[in-house]
Amino acid sequence: MTRGEVLAAASGAASAAESTAFWVLAVLAVAAALGMILARRAVHCAVLLAVVMLSLAVLYALQGAPFLAFVQVIVYTGAVLMLFLFVLMIVGVSSADSLVETIKGQRMAAGLAGIGLLVLLSLVVGHAALASGGAASASYGPSNMNGLATLIFTRYVFPFEATSALLITAALGAMVLAHRERTSPKPTQRSMSKLRMAGSHPAPLPGPGTYARHNAVDMPSLLPDGSNAGNSVSPVIAARRAGLAQGGTGPAEGEGQSTTTGREDARS
Amino acid sequence: MSPGHFVALAVILFVIGAVGVLVRRNAMVVFMCVELMLNAVNLAFVAFARMHGALDGQVIAFFVMVVAAAEVVVGLAILMSIFRTRQSASVDDPNLLKY
Numbered sequence: 358m359t360r361g362e363v364l365a366a367a368s369g370a371a372s373a374a375e376s377t378a379f380w381v382l383a384v385l386a387v388a389a390a391l392g393m394i395l396a397r398r399a400v401h402c403a404v405l406l407a408v409v410m411l412s413l414a415v416l417y418a419l420q421g422a423p424f425l426a427f428v429q430v431i432v433y434t435g436a437v438l439m440l441f442l443f444v445l446m447i448v449g450v451s452s453a454d455s456l457v458e459t460i461k462g463q464r465m466a467a468g469l470a471g472i473g474l475l476v477l478l479s480l481v482v483g484h485a486a487l488a489s490g491g492a493a494s495a496s497y498g499p500s501n502m503n504g505l506a507t508l509i510f511t512r513y514v515f516p517f518e519a520t521s522a523l524l525i526t527a528a529l530g531a532m533v534l535a536h537r538e539r540t541s542p543k544p545t546q547r548s549m550s551k552l553r554m555a556g557s558h559p560a561p562l563p564g565p566g567t568y569a570r571h572n573a574v575d576m577p578s579l580l581p582d583g584s585n586a587g588n589s590v591s592p593v594i595a596a597r598r599a600g601l602a603q604g605g606t607g608p609a610e611g612e613g614q615s616t617t618t619g620r621e622d623a624r625s
Numbered sequence: 626m627s628p629g630h631f632v633a634l635a636v637i638l639f640v641i642g643a644v645g646v647l648v649r650r651n652a653m654v655v656f657m658c659v660e661l662m663l664n665a666v667n668l669a670f671v672a673f674a675r676m677h678g679a680l681d682g683q684v685i686a687f688f689v690m691v692v693a694a695a696e697v698v699v700g701l702a703i704l705m706s707i708f709r710t711r712q713s714a715s716v717d718d719p720n721l722l723k724y
Contacts, residue, residue, distance in 0.1 A: 524695055
């Protein structure tokens with residue numbers, strides 16, 4: 358076997374591995390992207406987007422762009438998606454899209470527009486001359502980082518400086534937009550205790566679960582006459598239970614029944 | 626693998642992102658779909674850079690990532706302030722600029 362044959366066999370094996378990785382990652386990315394636009398909960402969308410981004414990072418590494426692969430993992434999956442998840446925590450994790458169409462026929466029109474866009478872009482790509490595997494310059498491989506650094510700091514130095522200005526502006530804008538002006542003076546300990554004395558219940562509220570069957574936080578404590586002390590459960594939890602019961606889910610109904618039985622047990 | 630395969634994958638991901646932007650009504654998910662479109666374009670840039678054997682496409686993809694990060698920061702801040710005043714993350718609700 359000559360040296361040329363060995364090289365050809367090695368490159369054939371490499372391209373076979375590359376095509377295997379491509380097909381696995383392409384199917385994974387498309388499936389995750391489809392799941393992202395179909396999933397109702399925003400958190401599921403974020404996780405599926407992370408799958409898409411990680412598979413794209415591996416695809417970058419496959420195409421001789423290790424720097425971009427790592428930036429993709431660090432910046433996109435690490436920073437941007439974490440920011441998304443933080444804001445989701447603030448906006449509400451369980452906020453699901455309603456399935457009611459507000460504009461009649463919007464989904465149909467959007468699907469048709471998507472198919473049209475797909476056909477248009479496929480025609481453009483199909484007509485373009487995409488030569489296979491151009492001359493691999495020395496910038497590919499180990500010196501990819503050096504080549505990128507040279508390009509960024511010579512030919513693209515002005516856009517690079519402009520992006521630094523853009524990032525500073527974005528950080529300032531986020532601070533201004535997320536800042537909340539305090540419209541009332543900050544409550545002090547004195548004013549808060551005055552407020553408590555002015556109210557009808559100066560003592561601490563009863564804790565949940567006292568004299569009830571369980572001491573869970575959503576179990577109202579029982580008054581001497583056996584009725585529920587409504588103010589013993591945090592209003593947030595009470596609202597959540599009410600929302601669950603409105604949704605008609607099974608567990609909320611079961612919990613409600615256990616509450617009543619617990620009360621009867623405590624009574625007897 | 627020819628660059629055509631990568632560009633075809635980028636086209637599919639871009640179209641999925643565009644349909645998501647049109648269909649979804651949660652502003653967060655709309656943002657995620659925009660991110661998906663930007664990522665698809667990045668994939669096409671990297672494929673073209675490899676096709677030409679030059680690194681310019683990779684530099685452009687890098688700049689796209691930086692701009693996308695800035696866009697996400699400002700967009701999520703706007704979203705948070707809207708949520709704070711309106712208690713809603715749906716893109717149907719903010720209509721103050723409409724009339």
